[in-house]
Amino acid sequence: MNNRDNAYDIVIVGGGPAGLAAAIYASRDRFRTLLLERGLIGGQIVNADQVDNYPGFPDGISGEEATGLMHRQATKYGLETVNADVTGIELNGEAKLVRTGSGDYTAGAVIIAGGTERQKLGVPGEEQYTGKGVSFCAICDAAFFGGKTVAVIGGGNAAITEAMHLTKFAARVIIIHRRDQLRATRVDQEKAFAEPRLEFRWDTVVTEIKGGDFVQGLRLRNVKTGAESDLPVEGVFISVGMRPYTDYLKDIVPRDEKGAILVNENMETQVPGIFAAGDIRHNSGLQMITAAGDGATAAMSAGKSLRK
Amino acid sequence: MSEPVKIDEISDGNFGKIVLESEIPVLVDFWAPWCGPCRMVAPVVDELAAEYQGRINFAKVNVDEDPKIAGQYGIMSIPTLIVFKDGKPFSNIVGFKSKAELKKNLDEVLS
Numbered sequence: 001m002n003n004r005d006n007a008y009d010i011v012i013v014g015g016g017p018a019g020l021a022a023a024i025y026a027s028r029d030r031f032r033t034l035l036l037e038r039g040l041i042g043g044q045i046v047n048a049d050q051v052d053n054y055p056g057f058p059d060g061i062s063g064e065e066a067t068g069l070m071h072r073q074a075t076k077y078g079l080e081t082v083n084a085d086v087t088g089i090e091l092n093g094e095a096k097l098v099r100t101g102s103g104d105y106t107a108g109a110v111i112i113a114g115g116t117e118r119q120k121l122g123v124p125g126e127e128q129y130t131g132k133g134v135s136f137c138a139i140c141d142a143a144f145f146g147g148k149t150v151a152v153i154g155g156g157n158a159a160i161t162e163a164m165h166l167t168k169f170a171a172r173v174i175i176i177h178r179r180d181q182l183r184a185t186r187v188d189q190e191k192a193f194a195e196p197r198l199e200f201r202w203d204t205v206v207t208e209i210k211g212g213d214f215v216q217g218l219r220l221r222n223v224k225t226g227a228e229s230d231l232p233v234e235g236v237f238i239s240v241g242m243r244p245y246t247d248y249l250k251d252i253v254p255r256d257e258k259g260a261i262l263v264n265e266n267m268e269t270q271v272p273g274i275f276a277a278g279d280i281r282h283n284s285g286l287q288m289i290t291a292a293g294d295g296a297t298a299a300m301s302a303g304k305s306l307r308k
Numbered sequence: 309m310s311e312p313v314k315i316d317e318i319s320d321g322n323f324g325k326i327v328l329e330s331e332i333p334v335l336v337d338f339w340a341p342w343c344g345p346c347r348m349v350a351p352v353v354d355e356l357a358a359e360y361q362g363r364i365n366f367a368k369v370n371v372d373e374d375p376k377i378a379g380q381y382g383i384m385s386i387p388t389l390i391v392f393k394d395g396k397p398f399s400n401i402v403g404f405k406s407k408a409e410l411k412k413n414l415d416e417v418l419s
Binding site: 038039040044046047083084085087101102130131132133134135136137139140141143144145213214235 | 340342343344345346347348349350351352355371372378382383384385386387388400402403404406407408411
């Protein structure tokens with residue numbers, strides 16, 4: 001398995017802002033660098049039409065454009081990119097073996113920057129009705145619920161943004177939150193409270209998603225009183241947060257109780273030669289700029305580890 | 309790496325001919341321009357189109373331009389990938405899925 005074509009100095013898992021910033025730094029330091037991305041280059045930020053808080057863009061920039069520029073920058077310095085999904089990372093003596101659905105690669109150092117995925121509710125009916133009324137993407141699916149009654153589960157910024165988007169299509173949007181106050185930014189909360197098509201169910205959790213061929217309703221429970229009730233809805237949008245995309249890693253690097261990879265301030269994991277950056281790492285700031293910062297730090301640490 | 313294959317955008321008018329009357333299975337990618345995950349899965353679908361050329365055909369339906377077909381197959385979430393075999397839906401995949409997961413599905417269709 002000593003195929004020179006598949007041997008790299010640094011392999012980066014994930015092509016979002018963290019991976020891309022790492023790619024720029026690694027490539028410019030003349031390391032043979034490979035970026036592996038299973039979907040679209042740019043990661044989740046490509047869903048953002050306008051990013052207003054990434055430094056350097058007073059008029060905002062789309063996530064897609066910003067990450068496109070980052071990728072072009074890294075490629076200019078020699079980055080290689082392959083569209084592949086990483087299924088495992090193994091230690092092979094001093095080297096690391098990165099397994100993907102389309103082949104394996106060896107690396108001197110690996111930077112894990114694979115981001116997060118949507119948190120599920122974990123209630124009966126959720127799997128069964130995904131695509132049949134249960135959705136994890138309001139932007140994608142709002143158009144299918146024109147004139148209908150839908151529920152949004154969650155209380156943070158994402159839930160409020162999704163609920164406000166849905167009010168443009170649905171007749172009624174009901175936010176179901178397990179606490180008695182929202183976690184979202186105040187300005188956005190105010191807009192939500194002022195929106196007539198938005199209703200709120202506080203201190204409430206969903207215990208079951210029910211229906212026939214499609215979603216017909218929710219079984220709810222009040223967490224303070226224990227009282228149960230039924231709410232007829234035709235759509236359920238689940239927005240209860242993100243979880244690190246790390247299940248495939250198993251135990252190769254220590255993670256926190258949420259699955260986020262543990263790192264020090266140099267983005268080093270507890271395994272020499274393996275680094276982590278971006279939303280996937282413990283205590284991430286979850287911003288595009290913090291991800292990019294992590295990526296650069298991780299690449300510099302990886303470079304140091306290879307040249308000592 | 310196989311040569312890239314262009315995936316046709318189909319509409320209500322030619323859906324029957326290209327999908328339902330096809331002799332080999334057809335994967336139909338239901339998508340819309342505003343849908344981030346749809347754009348994420350697009351390069352994966354493009355690669356699969358090249359790898360399965362001759363064994364499975366690929367087509368795309370823009371649900372914004374063609375809501376009728378989407379409604380006919382009960383699409384309420386995008387991306388949805390439906391693999392049609394002998395004119396009927398054989399498998400139905402909702403949301404972004406990795407290449408490995410999709411290949412598993414396609415190999416099942418062919419077996």
